[in-house]
Amino acid sequence: MxxxxxxxxxxxxxxxxxxxxxxxxxxxxxxxxxxxxxxxxxxxxxxxxxxxxxxxxxxxxxxxxxxxxxxxxxxxxxxxxxxxxxxxxxxxxxxxxxxxxxxxxxxxxxxxxxxxxxxxxxxxxxxxxxxxxxxxxxxxxxxxxxxxxxxxxxxxxxxxxxxxxxxxxxxxxxxxxxxxxxxxxxxxxxxxxxxxRLPDGAAAPYRLPELAAAAPIRPRRLRIGAEAGWAALSTWLSALLVARGDDVVRVKGVVATPAGRLLIQSVRQRVQPPEILPPDDAGVAGPPPEVGTLVLLGRGIDEDLLERSWRRFGG
Ligand SMILES: [Zn+2]
Structure with a gap:
């Protein structure tokens, strides 16, 4: 290298x-x-x-x-x-x-x-x-x-x-x-x-459309609470992605569950299967992940509206 x-x-x-x-x-x-x-x-x-x-x-x-x-x-x-x-x-x-x-x-x-x-x-x-x-x-x-x-x-x-x-x-x-x-x-x-392996043989490239300038993608944080239930959270997140999936490009967060710390993430409209994180951060460089905070990367997402939507849902 x-x-x-x-x-x-x-x-x-x-x-x-x-x-x-x-x-x-x-x-x-x-x-x-x-x-x-x-x-x-x-x-x-x-x-x-x-x-x-x-x-x-x-x-x-x-x-x-x-x-x-x-x-x-x-x-x-x-x-x-x-x-x-x-x-x-x-x-x-x-x-x-x-x-x-x-x-x-x-x-x-x-x-x-x-x-x-x-x-x-x-x-x-x-x-x-x-x-x-x-x-x-x-x-x-x-x-x-x-x-x-x-x-x-x-x-x-x-x-x-x-x-x-x-x-x-x-x-x-x-x-x-x-x-x-x-x-x-x-x-x-x-x-x-x-x-x-890369596929063999020639293929036609996709035609890429001209793009108008779009609002930049920015991180937005939502406090969901360390004890937020996984079921409630995944239901709310799925609903959010149905409504705003074109604007929310990525979601990442860690919640505490009886089984351990759960990493939740989505890419576009798809919520990934949750992943249990190792029980301790020994040997991990840098600060530990913040439990109870969801980070959304998206366009035109208002942090206050996000918060109200989650509270209304029962978060
Ligand atoms: Zn940058």
């Missing part, structure tokens, strides 16, 4: 991709397979509830950047964190940095943040931009979201995730669409983080 550069600058690998593309799963697999040896891993979530760090629990030198999306409102925090890593790199034997961006980040904004800082410009070099593309939902995201296109266009490597679950003809068309958007990127496929 990347190693120390002749000019002494620390290589930075940016791992991005749209919400739900499977960045944490892929990165976890890469780390356990020995990639990015001696790298510091920085995880940036768009919302302030750190959950991905639980999934990356065993990564050494894990830093959580919880000050907002690193390409926009969290830029200053990213610069400060990278400056700190540069200062410690020699003493701590850090050979490079991997940044897992939030699903809302445009890698170009992160590159601009590094290039625009006089200290980092001398000490960090962007080694590679890796964008993950959801093999199941990627075509819809490219059609609807200009951010998804920007992420694909900025990549040196495009990683198609969930390749084993996707229909092969659809995957071939998605691959062709990506090659049209970004003819110079290397395209590879994975399934649950492990390498997978």
């Amino acid at each position: 990347t190693s120390a550069r002749a000019d002494g600058r620390l290589p930075l690998t940016i791992v991005g991709g749209f919400l739900g593309a499977g960045k944490s799963t892929w990165l976890r697999h890469q780390l356990s397979a020995g990639a990015f040896a001696d790298h510091a891993v920085v995880v940036n979530e768009a919302a302030e509830t750190p959950i991905d760090n639980l999934l990356l629990a065993r990564a050494r030198r894990l830093e959580t950047l919880a000050a907002g999306c690193a390409c926009c409102e969290g830029r200053a925090a990213l610069v400060a964190l990278l400056r700190g890593l540069c200062d410690r790199a020699w003493k701590d034997g850090i050979a490079g940095v991997v940044l897992e961006t939030s699903g809302l980040a445009d890698p170009a904004g992160i590159a601009a943040a590094v290039a625009g800082d006089p200290v980092l410009a001398r000490r960090i070099a962007i080694a590679r931009v890796i964008s993950l593309v959801d093999g199941l939902n990627g075509a819809l995201q490219l059609a609807a979201e200009s951010l998804a296109r920007a992420q694909a266009e900025a990549a040196d490597t495009l990683v198609l995730t969930k390749a084993g679950m996707a229909e092969q003809s659809a995957l071939a068309r998605l691959t062709a669409t990506l090659r049209r958007l970004n003819p110079v990127a290397e395209v590879v496929a994975t399934e649950r983080g492990a390498p997978a």
